[in-house]
Amino acid sequence: MILPIVAYGSPVLKKKASDISKDYPKLDELIENMFETMYNANGVGLAAPQVGLSIRLFVIDAKPFAQDESLSEEEVKELESFKRVFINPKLIEENGIEWDFNEGCLSIPDVHEDIFRKPEIKIEYLDRDLNQQTETLSGLPARVVQHEYDHIEGILFTDRISSLKKRLIKSRLTNITKGKVDVGYKMKYPLAKKIR
Template sequence: MILPIVAYGDPVLKKEAEDIEKDSPELQQLIDNMIETMHNSEGVGLAAPQIGKSIRLFVVDASPFEEDEPTLSNFKKVFINPIILEEEGKEWDFNEGCLSIPGIREDVSRKPKITIEYYDREWNLKEEQYDGIAARIIQHEYDHIEGVLFTDHLTGLKRTLLKTKLNNISKGNVKVNYRMKFPKK
């Protein structure tokens, strides 16, 4: 089922998410719905807060970037209760966007390599390292479960310049080709 994506301005996007219990009912269905929602909205990642659920869960599909990084051709993962253990390297800029903030893209600096611990869909505990675009997507989605948006990484001046656009998004004055829920509409 395709779920509506919560727009900028909704308090759930600024809240630190709660851990998920292993026997959480309907978790597998929620994961399937999130993957379907992500693909329907042409995203490469989707975190549970973006569909109004303040839980530590996100899904990624980096395959649209396989032309830039061939190793991403089948990079599809589910992250449950993740913890980024380490971020390494010299920060690099990359133009990011967000399904909850449609129509706005900005350069964000992040470290190029991460080590993350998480449970996969079958509740196997994993500790893995990622770099490049895969690391960037994971960091962006991880921020969501920490209550951080990519716009929080921008300078104060840049955020001030985007204020009108951000307010318009929260009011629903934005054109999107996927279902959204606007907090001020």
């Protein structure tokens, strides 16, 4: 089932999410719905707060990034197979010299900014079957995980830009909260009366 994506300005996006218990009701169904919602919106990642749930869960499928012709064959293979479910993740380490990449967000449609992040991370999490995993990731997989991890920490990518850039996009962000934006997927806007 495709869920409405919560738009910029919704309080749930700024709240630090809570851990999920192992008996969380209908978890598998929620995960399937999140993947379906993400694919419907042409995203590569989706965190539970983006569908209105303040829980530490996000899903990623980085396959769309594999279309980049500047990537090596090895990078393409890695991105094509990078599909994961992260439950109660903990970011253990971030290493290397920060690099910038133009990021966007399904909750902040039509806004893209260059964001600096470390190129390598180490993360612990429970997978879809609730098995403990520890992974070291680099490049685009690491970046997508960092972006989604920010969501469960109550951080948006727009929180990582300069105050000048924030002022420049302020009216666009205000329009998003009011639902004055054209997207090809269902969204729930904090200052609009209905889901569109």
